[in-house]
Amino acid sequence: MLLKKYLGPLNKENPILVQVLGVCSALAVTAQVKPAVVMGISVAVVCGFSNLILSLLRNTIPQRVRIIVQLVIVAALVIIVDQFLKAYFYDISKMLSVFVSLIITNCIVMGRIEAFALSHKPIPSFIDGLANGIGYGLVLLIVSFFRELLGSGTLWNHQVIPQSFYSNGYLNNGLMVLPPMALIIIGVIIWIQRSIHKELQEE
Amino acid sequence: MSRIEKTSEKLTRKFKTNKGLSHFYALFDAIDKFLLTPDSTTIRGSHIRDSVDVKRLMTTVMIALTPSLFFGFWNTGYQHFLSYGIQAAFWKCFGFGFLKWLPIVLVTYISGLAVEVFFAQIRKEEVAEGFFVTGMLIPMILPPEIPLWTVAVATIFATLFAKEVFGGTGYNFLNPALVARAFIFFAFPSVISGDSIWIADKADAFTGATPLADVALGNISSLPSIKDMFLGTIPGCLGETSTLAILIGAALLIVTNVASWRIILSVIIGGLAAGFTFNLIGTTPAMSIPPYYHLLMGGFMFGAVFMATDPVTSPHTNSGKLIYGLLIGILTVVIRVCNKGYAEGMMLSILLMNVFTPLIDYLSIQRNINKRVSRWNSAKSNKNSR
Numbered sequence: 001m002l003l004k005k006y007l008g009p010l011n012k013e014n015p016i017l018v019q020v021l022g023v024c025s026a027l028a029v030t031a032q033v034k035p036a037v038v039m040g041i042s043v044a045v046v047c048g049f050s051n052l053i054l055s056l057l058r059n060t061i062p063q064r065v066r067i068i069v070q071l072v073i074v075a076a077l078v079i080i081v082d083q084f085l086k087a088y089f090y091d092i093s094k095m096l097s098v099f100v101s102l103i104i105t106n107c108i109v110m111g112r113i114e115a116f117a118l119s120h121k122p123i124p125s126f127i128d129g130l131a132n133g134i135g136y137g138l139v140l141l142i143v144s145f146f147r148e149l150l151g152s153g154t155l156w157n158h159q160v161i162p163q164s165f166y167s168n169g170y171l172n173n174g175l176m177v178l179p180p181m182a183l184i185i186i187g188v189i190i191w192i193q194r195s196i197h198k199e200l201q202e203e
Numbered sequence: 204m205s206r207i208e209k210t211s212e213k214l215t216r217k218f219k220t221n222k223g224l225s226h227f228y229a230l231f232d233a234i235d236k237f238l239l240t241p242d243s244t245t246i247r248g249s250h251i252r253d254s255v256d257v258k259r260l261m262t263t264v265m266i267a268l269t270p271s272l273f274f275g276f277w278n279t280g281y282q283h284f285l286s287y288g289i290q291a292a293f294w295k296c297f298g299f300g301f302l303k304w305l306p307i308v309l310v311t312y313i314s315g316l317a318v319e320v321f322f323a324q325i326r327k328e329e330v331a332e333g334f335f336v337t338g339m340l341i342p343m344i345l346p347p348e349i350p351l352w353t354v355a356v357a358t359i360f361a362t363l364f365a366k367e368v369f370g371g372t373g374y375n376f377l378n379p380a381l382v383a384r385a386f387i388f389f390a391f392p393s394v395i396s397g398d399s400i401w402i403a404d405k406a407d408a409f410t411g412a413t414p415l416a417d418v419a420l421g422n423i424s425s426l427p428s429i430k431d432m433f434l435g436t437i438p439g440c441l442g443e444t445s446t447l448a449i450l451i452g453a454a455l456l457i458v459t460n461v462a463s464w465r466i467i468l469s470v471i472i473g474g475l476a477a478g479f480t481f482n483l484i485g486t487t488p489a490m491s492i493p494p495y496y497h498l499l500m501g502g503f504m505f506g507a508v509f510m511a512t513d514p515v516t517s518p519h520t521n522s523g524k525l526i527y528g529l530l531i532g533i534l535t536v537v538i539r540v541c542n543k544g545y546a547e548g549m550m551l552s553i554l555l556m557n558v559f560t561p562l563i564d565y566l567s568i569q570r571n572i573n574k575r576v577s578r579w580n581s582a583k584s585n586k587n588s589r
Contacts, residue, residue: 169350175390184364 006127009135012197016139017190021107025099026140027182033156035095036144038085040137042100044130046077047109051117051129053077058118070113071104078104108132143185151176211235229323233316233330257332257372260514263461264336267452268509272343274448275441276300279347279403282438286406300347303403304441307342307354314355315341318362322371333372334362340380340509343442344502344550345387346395347403353391357383377557378516381550388550396546401438413439414500415539415546421488432499443505446498453508462512465524470507473532474498481540489540497536506549507531516557523560523567531556 085093117125153161280296361383398412435445456462478494538548
């Protein structure tokens with residue numbers, strides 16, 4: 001039961017598919033699998049630790065200034081992640097460009113702090129943040145899988161579609177590399193998810 | 204009752220009741236309705252104004268398309284033989300073009316109708332007639348050498364995401380035929396742009412650039428003559444080259460009231476106005492071509508007559524139609540002249556205005572309401588003061 005509650009963000013309470021948060025970055029960084037996975041991990045780390053820290057501080061933060069305190073902590077975590085990527089994964093950090101720093105504006109992070117961390121104990125908050133980040137990363141992984149496979153013919157920068165396809169007239173789908181197609185893929189995922197779980201369908 | 208009708212009735216019962224066959228009821232029903240007149244009638248309070256129904260409308264559009272289509276057959280062959288320097292006979296050209304067109308149209312119909320039938324079966328609805336015209340339009344706005352699998356992918360994409368997702372025929376807000384073309388245009392740009400794809404099996408030495416490509420590159424001097432462009436003996440998509448053939452179709456559509464003359468006319472006026480304005484600026488070679496050239500080049504007339512007038516995706520109010528048409532014309536010429544990347548602006552500007560159609564309709568209805576409210580108020584105050 002407890003486990004089910006924490007695994008909610010992976011499917012029925014997915015931040016992108018059900019709550020429709022963080023869609024902007026999901027469209028921007030999913031042209032290839034590699035940056036999408038790194039982005040998913042980054043968001044999970046930021047979301048988990050910001051939830052943990054703010055849950056520890058939740059009784060000492062005055063209600064009126066809580067947003068500013070949250071921002072400072074999230075910003076500090078984002079900068080740490082950004083610097084870490086720049087130091088160890090320079091090419092990916094180049095690819096992700098501003099979208100790592102923009103994790104601070106990702107609605108999932110602030111949303112989980114407000115909705116969960118400020119009213120729950122540290123360990124559950126940490127798990128909740130992590131789970132939401134992973135739920136976000138999971139959608140990124142699915143979207144980027146199709147976009148990279150059909151758009152560039154590669155996966156994790158390795159050629160997957162054999163050369164014989166190309167010499168027989170197969171072409172990479174250029175639309176997959178453009179953000180509109182990411183929106184359509186997310187739409188299709190939502191479509192499939194709601195046909196399986198009918199209780200998620202809106203009136 | 205003739206024997207055919209009896210068989211149809213028997214089969215209908217069989218398809219409705221039989222467990223295995225009922226999966227294919229939508230498909231059977233579509234074929235049955237296409238071949239025979241449906242026997243279902245309104246039970247009480249008939250609402251028929253005249254005999255023009257969706258089927259009749261679609262048939263009229265099909266007939267209006269035939270001049271452009273037949274000319275397209277001939278022109279495809281003519282351009283092919285011309286690139287080799289051969290003067291081929293009429294029927295040889297015609298046959299060559301027909302054989303180029305046939306596989307494209309078959310692929311379009313099979314892939315599009317497969318999606319339609321699939322959704323009709325899931326929703327337990329009948330297959331609507333809407334796809335018949337769309338399937339005819341798609342091959343006409345594609346180059347003759349298009350790879351068939353891209354046509355299939357684009358048709359499935361367009362039918363699925365531009366039409367069925369929104370509820371099928373009559374509920375789409377984008378023109379499905381143009382969505383199919385836009386999909387190919389963005390997804391596989393190499394098969395639908397450039398200089399080498401507009402003539403089927405072209406000789407390598409022949410350039411084969413379309414007039415629009417010449418304009419985009421600034422080669423105004425190499426544009427074909429006005430007569431060639433008007434008659435349509437120029438390279439281009441299968442059905443779009445001949446302005447004359449399109450005008451014959453347009454006349455039929457306007458006389459039968461199937462297409463709105465307001466839209467066609469305002470698209471033309473918008474294009475001419477934008478072309479004229481660019482002439483006044485006149486800093487680049489593309490800006491200084493005569494405004495009426497824009498009407499003759501590329502898909503301008505085809506778009507104005509057959510695409511912009513789609514009754515589902517164009518405004519319903521008369522003033523809205525004028526605004527919609529004018530903006531399509533203006534945007535097309537602006538894209539053609541200013542954007543070197545997209546030689547043809549017709550497709551993108553119609554799709555953009557399709558998106559704005561509900562807004563245009565809302566505004567013109569709102570304007571009308573406000574006008575009547577103020578008229579009523581002033582009448583009331585006049586009465587009071589008297």
